[in-house]
Amino acid sequence: MNFKAVNVAQSKSATEIVFDSLRQAIIMGEMEDGEPLRQEEIAKAFNTSRIPVREAIARLEQLGLVEARRYKGAVVAAISIEEFDEIFDLRAVVESDAMRRAVPLITKASLADARSYHVSFATATEPEEWTALNRKFHCCLYEAANSPNYLKVINGLFDRLDRYLRAQLSLTDGMERATREHEIILAACEAGDAEHAAALTYDHVQDAKASLLNYLKQKRETS
């Protein structure tokens, strides 16, 4: 026997493929707020039937990435200014506690990974990479806490915010400030100072909030 057997249950379902792809498109800002998700069109694009598309949309709706209206289909969910404010506060609270839990457990390997992501973030020139690297930097630190439910909430909130953050980072000095703050956070992690790392994480998220809200207000004033 000269082949490698593969567990068929590991193959991705059509639903999962469509879900992953739509989620990514939303996160990357490739789909606009309010843009409809036409089931038939998506089904054709993926060469499948509408059933997996509907299941993918049901999942996206549960994540708050799309809003479905009975008989009218789903659209990419927009976020109000008030909601931004709230989501950042929630992020700050959950991420700082994730950090507090993680630091005592963090390994040299994770710190090395974080350092590597930090360097990549600092030198990245493609906006498409920024939010992915930002997420990788933060999450590889939090993962030391072995807290999947924290990570689920955190990643869910990143999913909601990424496309807006990327737009903002493109147009402000956000990258430089974030890089400096990441360096300080990482240093606190390396020093094993959980409380300091948690406080820095909280402040970092709140700085990002202030920056994004400022950007959105200016954007609104110029349009």
Added chain:
Amino acid sequence: MNFKAVNVAQSKSATEIVFDSLRQAIIMGEMEDGEPLRQEEIAKAFNTSRIPVREAIARLEQLGLVEARRYKGAVVAAISIEEFDEIFDLRAVVESDAMRRAVPLITKASLADARSYHVSFATATEPEEWTALNRKFHCCLYEAANSPNYLKVINGLFDRLDRYLRAQLSLTDGMERATREHEIILAACEAGDAEHAAALTYDHVQDAKASLLNYLKQKRETS
């Protein structure tokens, strides 16, 4: 014209009906951990086809209430001891911040509602009501914060925990302790002391964690 027009878009889809019903059955402990969700059986029970059932299951999976396995169907998700520990910590952090945000904004009407739920909780004799009243008590306080994303996380965590909390409350002095703690939390809210209410909320959730984990350990030792 002598009739009251109803917006057809307000009617519940089959998917939503099935989803609500399955979610409730899981929350209430009417379905056991590991119990399979048979699509055809559920479809027959609701007199619909499997399509809405599959969409409902996709949504439940996203909420962490069921786990689906490719080609093998979905089962009610169990929670490990480690995960309980984590979920309570996450609850404590998010709920205490929700409380901190809510107290400065809380209305007399909400306080009256909370007082009413508190009394109902204290006098309830049916286990089926306990967790529902507990949730109503807490959430009507948090709702003053106008923070739907906080509430979504909080309710999602309640959904995960309710069936275990109910079992525990039935067999321990948890109701008496919770009632006392609710009274103290409510008094802090009535006094407008946000920081104190937040700290009490955090401690209350951590007490509930200790109690549930203790119950589960004893339950495990006797089986």
Added chain:
DNA sequence: AATTTGTATATTGGATCCAATATAAAGTCT
């Protein structure tokens, strides 16, 4: 020209069917 009515087309919600995978039961071999 503006408004209303009628017709055509697009899209959603879900029923039914078929193929693929999993599980159970029956039959065969040791």
Added chain:
DNA sequence: AGACTTTATATTGGATCCAATATACAAATT
């Protein structure tokens, strides 16, 4: 009796179809 093989049945994943609702466009009326 236990292990293995074959057959039957259960269940899932998704394709196709049909009916209901929404939207767009054309025609008629004011």
